[in-house]
Amino acid sequence: PKTLRLILGDQLNASHPWFNDVCENDTYVIAELHQETNYVGHHIQKVQAFFAAMNAFAIALKNAGHRVMYLTLDDTHKYSDLPALLSELLKDGMQHFEYQQPDEYRLSEQLAKFCEQLRHQNITSDCIDSFHFYLPHNELAEHFKANTSHRMEFFYRTMRKRFNILVDENNKPDGGKWNFDQQNRNKLKKQDIVHVPAPLLFSHDVSEINKRLNRHKVKTIGHAESQLLWPINRKQSLQLLDYFCHHLLPLFGTFQDAMTCKADDAVTQKQWSLYHSRLSFSLNSKMLSPKQVVDTVIKHYQIHDSVSITQVEGFVRQILGWREFIRGMYWLNMPQYKDKNGLEATNKLPSWFWDGNTKMNCLHHAINQSLQYGYAHHIQRLMITGNFCLITGIDPEQVDNWYLGIYVDAIEWVELPNTRGMSQFADGGLIASKAYAASGNYINKMSDYCQSCHYKVKEKVSDNACPINSLYWHFMHKHHQAFSTNPRQAMVYRNWQKQSSEQQQQILDKAKYYLADLDTL
Numbered sequence: 001p002k003t004l005r006l007i008l009g010d011q012l013n014a015s016h017p018w019f020n021d022v023c024e025n026d027t028y029v030i031a032e033l034h035q036e037t038n039y040v041g042h043h044i045q046k047v048q049a050f051f052a053a054m055n056a057f058a059i060a061l062k063n064a065g066h067r068v069m070y071l072t073l074d075d076t077h078k079y080s081d082l083p084a085l086l087s088e089l090l091k092d093g094m095q096h097f098e099y100q101q102p103d104e105y106r107l108s109e110q111l112a113k114f115c116e117q118l119r120h121q122n123i124t125s126d127c128i129d130s131f132h133f134y135l136p137h138n139e140l141a142e143h144f145k146a147n148t149s150h151r152m153e154f155f156y157r158t159m160r161k162r163f164n165i166l167v168d169e170n171n172k173p174d175g176g177k178w179n180f181d182q183q184n185r186n187k188l189k190k191q192d193i194v195h196v197p198a199p200l201l202f203s204h205d206v207s208e209i210n211k212r213l214n215r216h217k218v219k220t221i222g223h224a225e226s227q228l229l230w231p232i233n234r235k236q237s238l239q240l241l242d243y244f245c246h247h248l249l250p251l252f253g254t255f256q257d258a259m260t261c262k263a264d265d266a267v268t269q270k271q272w273s274l275y276h277s278r279l280s281f282s283l284n285s286k287m288l289s290p291k292q293v294v295d296t297v298i299k300h301y302q303i304h305d306s307v308s309i310t311q312v313e314g315f316v317r318q319i320l321g322w323r324e325f326i327r328g329m330y331w332l333n334m335p336q337y338k339d340k341n342g343l344e345a346t347n348k349l350p351s352w353f354w355d356g357n358t359k360m361n362c363l364h365h366a367i368n369q370s371l372q373y374g375y376a377h378h379i380q381r382l383m384i385t386g387n388f389c390l391i392t393g394i395d396p397e398q399v400d401n402w403y404l405g406i407y408v409d410a411i412e413w414v415e416l417p418n419t420r421g422m423s424q425f426a427d428g429g430l431i432a433s434k435a436y437a438a439s440g441n442y443i444n445k446m447s448d449y450c451q452s453c454h455y456k457v458k459e460k461v462s463d464n465a466c467p468i469n470s471l472y473w474h475f476m477h478k479h480h481q482a483f484s485t486n487p488r489q490a491m492v493y494r495n496w497q498k499q500s501s502e503q504q505q506q507i508l509d510k511a512k513y514y515l516a517d518l519d520t521l
């Protein structure tokens with residue numbers, strides 16, 4: 001039958017079975033949509049990267065002989081939403097409609113409803129897997145249950161065995177341990193920083209995309225570089241992967257949790273992503289598959305002595321473990337997950353989240369970098385911006401909107417469980433075994449931010465005392481009932497009890513003083 005096949009912006013998977021054969025009856029549609037640019041204010045580089053990658057994918061499919069329609073905002077602006085556009089396209093004698101299972105609940109629901117309506121118009125429809133993840137969509141329910149705590153570590157071991165990754169013939173883990181996280185917690189010293197390789201950047205002319213965004217008044221956030229520096233096709237994504245294997249993987253695990261503000265000016269080229277891969281955009285847009293990334297990294301480890309099991313396990317865990325785990329938790333808990341606010345947090349996100357204008361150097365640096373590049377690495381997201389929102393009780397809805405907009409890799413299925421669950425503990429511990437709250441001490445241990453900060457990290461109550469300290473204790477004190485039974489947090493409460501009640505009161509008063517006006521910090 002004459003078929004219309006929809007390719008969403010994050011479904012740029014050239015290895016999908018759809019593309020095995022060229023069929024005259026199949027027309028593919030890839031469309032820039034207002035509904036996708038407007039559901040939250042996105043970072044300008046994120047919109048540029050998606051549109052540029054979608055366009056490059058359409059051209060590659062055409063070159064391979066497929067019939068492809070690439071629709072820009074100019075073509076689609078007159079349609080109120082995706083179903084309206086599809087209805088119009090199907091009028092052109094189409095008998096069948098197909099789409100790949102979306103990763104976002106919102107789109108999945110929208111398309112399922114749309115297909116219901118098509119039934120009345122004698123147009124058949126089909127939804128097939130995106131063939132991107134290790135676990136097919138219809139297997140997720142075998143591993144995850146709604147509203148139930150799951151731990152990544154157990155899931156990860158199951159995945160290692162099931163897919164035969166870094167295990168021997170008896171299913172025992174290579175290197176004798178499933179997880180080398182303990183060895184992955186080094187701080188970058190001054191003498192280490194100059195050796196951090198600069199990130200591999202691309203440069204694409206996106207002036208036509210910028211014109212379209214202006215023409216259609218698309219509201220964006222963040223800075224635009226003169227050229228787009230993110231990969232926009234599979235070839236460039238593979239170059240990024242190769243660069244990672246050769247230059248970053250040898251120390252990926254060692255400095256996985258390290259943070260620095262010195263890297264930016266240590267050498268002429270910037271080093272803002274440290275030893276991280278920056279592969280998340282290529283993965284989330286599906287230009288690369290997780291299997292391809294994991295296989296390449298393991299092959300590299302097997303033939304290069306410079307890479308140890310500690311490094312490679314740490315990296316594989318992020319993709320085979322965390323990424324697949326987060327996706328499962330998302331699907332089994334949506335749509336309720338989006339409304340979770342277990343700690344009843346209602347404060348307003350400080351205005352400086354949108355311009356980086358705060359005297360707290362850790363937040364100033366992490367936010368500025370995010371605005372500049374649409375990127376921050378995991379510990380910056382979790383322990384700097386995330387930690388601040390957690391300990392000051394910011395409304396998780398506002399926190400989510402910030403994270404969903406600002407990062408080039410932000411798509412709800414991966415952003416939401418990481419933010420609401422892992423970072424804000426708003427799901428009551430479905431994902432994380434404890435709230436990831438930290439005082440200035442942790443930030444000082446893992447970074448050099450405190451050395452050039454307006455505030456004093458060792459102090460809790462003096463005039464310029466580090467706000468993170470008193471805010472942390474205020475948070476822990478406030479949630480004493482909920483947290484003190486958690487063995488992972490018992491030690492924290494013992495330390496609190498060691499302080500005199502007078503000291504405790506001073507710290508709580510200081511936190512209240514800061515909380516009264518977060519915008520001025």
Ligand code: FAD
Nearest residue numbers: 276277278279280318323377378381382409410415418419
């Ligand atoms: P690397 O450090 O090089 O790690 C390699 C890959 O592992 C990443 O590309 C990513 O695909 C995967 N990975 C690592 N950690 C996670 C994780 N916790 N969940 C899922 N995948 C993971 N990741 C996103 O892709 N999109 C998001 O919107 C997003 N939002 C986040 C929000 C918060 C509050 C936190 C704490 C984390 C978030 N993450 C998100 C996870 C993680 O921070 C990013 O995947 C990572 O920083 C991307 O940079 P990288 O490619 O250099 O990662």
Ligand code: SF4
Nearest residue numbers: 360362440450453466
């Ligand atoms: Fe952040 Fe406090 Fe360190 Fe300043 S002193 S950088 S506010 S942790």
